[in-house]
Amino acid sequence: MIRNDGRKNNQIRPVEFVLDYVDYPEGSVLISIGNTRVLCNVSIEDQVPAWMEKNDLPGGWITAEYALLPRSTTIRVRRETQGLSGRTQEIKRLIGRSLRAGFNLGLLGNRTFIVDCDVLQADGGTRTASVTGGYAALCLALKDLVEGGSISSEVFLSPVAAISVGILSGTPVLDLNYAEDSQAEADLNVVMNQAGEFIEIQGTGEGSTFSREVLDTMLEYAESGIQQLISKHISDIL
Numbered sequence: 001m002i003r004n005d006g007r008k009n010n011q012i013r014p015v016e017f018v019l020d021y022v023d024y025p026e027g028s029v030l031i032s033i034g035n036t037r038v039l040c041n042v043s044i045e046d047q048v049p050a051w052m053e054k055n056d057l058p059g060g061w062i063t064a065e066y067a068l069l070p071r072s073t074t075i076r077v078r079r080e081t082q083g084l085s086g087r088t089q090e091i092k093r094l095i096g097r098s099l100r101a102g103f104n105l106g107l108l109g110n111r112t113f114i115v116d117c118d119v120l121q122a123d124g125g126t127r128t129a130s131v132t133g134g135y136a137a138l139c140l141a142l143k144d145l146v147e148g149g150s151i152s153s154e155v156f157l158s159p160v161a162a163i164s165v166g167i168l169s170g171t172p173v174l175d176l177n178y179a180e181d182s183q184a185e186a187d188l189n190v191v192m193n194q195a196g197e198f199i200e201i202q203g204t205g206e207g208s209t210f211s212r213e214v215l216d217t218m219l220e221y222a223e224s225g226i227q228q229l230i231s232k233h234i235s236d237i238l
């Protein structure tokens with residue numbers, strides 16, 4: 001099978017991280033994966049959520065927000081001014097869960113780290129790009145606190161990244177762009193750490209069933225892609 005951009009089935013799209021893209025946030029990363037671009041900005045509040053304070057829970061918290069900007073797609077997307085859609089809620093929760101797995105929350109102190117993931121241009125894999133870029137932005141924010149002596153360096157656990165994988169014409173493929181994703185018979189979003197452990201797998205057979213053998217191949221592709229993201233980009237930040 002020949003992919004629409006000529007990539008091999010197990011090949012990720014070109015990736016670029018622009019660090020400190022915005023001056024004001026405590027951590028800022030513009031991540032580009034193919035034609036998908038997501039701006040990830042970290043803000044730090046010196047307080048924890050009310051539910052943590054009420055239950056006298058130690059440590060801090062990491063949470064995420066996600067938004068498609070109006071012209072991030074081929075037609076204008078309406079701003080979600082009347083409340084978040086179910087899709088947006090599901091994606092922001094995925095991002096938050098994934099990012100929390102990369103850090104020792106007990107060492108964050110009385111702080112909340114808010115990661116805003118704004119999709120500037122969408123061409124498939126926006127939620128996985130948000131996880132990867134969001135992790136990198138958190139690393140920048142936390143490095144400053146570690147270097148300033150406010151937080152222990154042990155706050156960093158195994159690095160985290162995410163990627164999509166799917167089935168096209170019966171063939172597993174890695175890192176789907178929008179044209180591929182819209183035609184895929186199955187689609188998975190996989191989050192892993194550098195230790196090779198799974199953090200989350202979201203998947204469905206969009207148009208057909210698939211075998212355990214095909215699933216194993218998709219997960220192998222995903223692990224390879226995630227390790228590339230970590231070793232070639234995220235490791236330089238840590």
